[in-house]
Amino acid sequence: MQMSLEFGARSEIAEIWSCLRSHFGELEEQPRLEPVEQLVLSLISSRTRDAVSRRAYLRLIATFSKLQNVADASAETIETTIGDVNHPDRKARQLRDALRAVAKTCPDFDLHFLLEMPVEESLRWLQALKGVGPKIAASILNFSTLDRKVFVADTHVLRVLYRLGFLGRRSDAYDAHCLILGAMEDCSAEELAQFHGYLKGLGQTFCQDRSMRCVDCPVSHLCFRNRKGSDRRARR
Numbered sequence: 071m072q073m074s075l076e077f078g079a080r081s082e083i084a085e086i087w088s089c090l091r092s093h094f095g096e097l098e099e100q101p102r103l104e105p106v107e108q109l110v111l112s113l114i115s116s117r118t119r120d121a122v123s124r125r126a127y128l129r130l131i132a133t134f135s136k137l138q139n140v141a142d143a144s145a146e147t148i149e150t151t152i153g154d155v156n157h158p159d160r161k162a163r164q165l166r167d168a169l170r171a172v173a174k175t176c177p178d179f180d181l182h183f184l185l186e187m188p189v190e191e192s193l194r195w196l197q198a199l200k201g202v203g204p205k206i207a208a209s210i211l212n213f214s215t216l217d218r219k220v221f222v223a224d225t226h227v228l229r230v231l232y233r234l235g236f237l238g239r240r241s242d243a244y245d246a247h248c249l250i251l252g253a254m255e256d257c258s259a260e261e262l263a264q265f266h267g268y269l270k271g272l273g274q275t276f277c278q279d280r281s282m283r284c285v286d287c288p289v290s291h292l293c294f295r296n297r298k299g300s301d302r303r304a305r306r
């Protein structure tokens with residue numbers, strides 16, 4: 071579902087995108103994984119630095135060679151393999167259970183059947199898997215070879231969109247998806263992935279959880295925090 075946005079909000083989101091692209095430059099397009107591979111990577115990535123989770127993912131592939139072997143393994147063995155990500159014990163159980171559930175529907179682990187469903191239905195299907203919430207489901211649809219028009223919002227992106235004034239404090243990844251799709255309806259799946267990368271970059275540099283560098287921020291002139299008291303827009 072797309073959010074119906076006023077022209078002003080749409081043009082501000084477009085301007086934020088333009089400012090961030092000027093500041094950070096063109097982002098390198100990431101190689102796309104198969105959907106089930108993206109599921110594995112996204113599941114072990116939460117609250118973990120990208121470099122650490124990518125190394126853990128590669129170790130997992132090298133150790134088990136086939137996803138069926140991960141599904142058949144004990145949670146303890148998986149935990150040992152992905153050991154340096156955050157919460158490896160919980161993630162190991164979720165990973166094993168999610169892959170077992172996938173194997174029941176598609177023994178070849180091919181999730182391309184999701185392309186035949188409307189986006190909302192495929193998000194629901196993915197979120198029925200253990201450990202998969204709105205953000206991980208969105209990342210599988212957008213970052214993988216499924217290449218679908220879904221916006222991915224992690225904690226950095228949600229924080230930045232809240233501070234900029236586009237989302238409420240309790241908004242989730244699906245709210246962010248509806249917002250950005252409403253503002254950027256004509257863009258491609260890859261452009262949505264790029265916008266995710268820019269907002270995440272902003273959240274990791276200028277607009278961190280516990281510190282903000284608003285004076286230097288490339289979008290400070292568009293930020294709700296700098297316009298308190300104006301009637302610019304209400305947070306949702």
Ligand code: SF4
Pocket residue numbers: 230233234276277278282283284285287288289290291293294295296
């Ligand atoms: S101006 Fe400050 S609060 Fe607003 S996005 Fe930039 S760093 Fe975050």
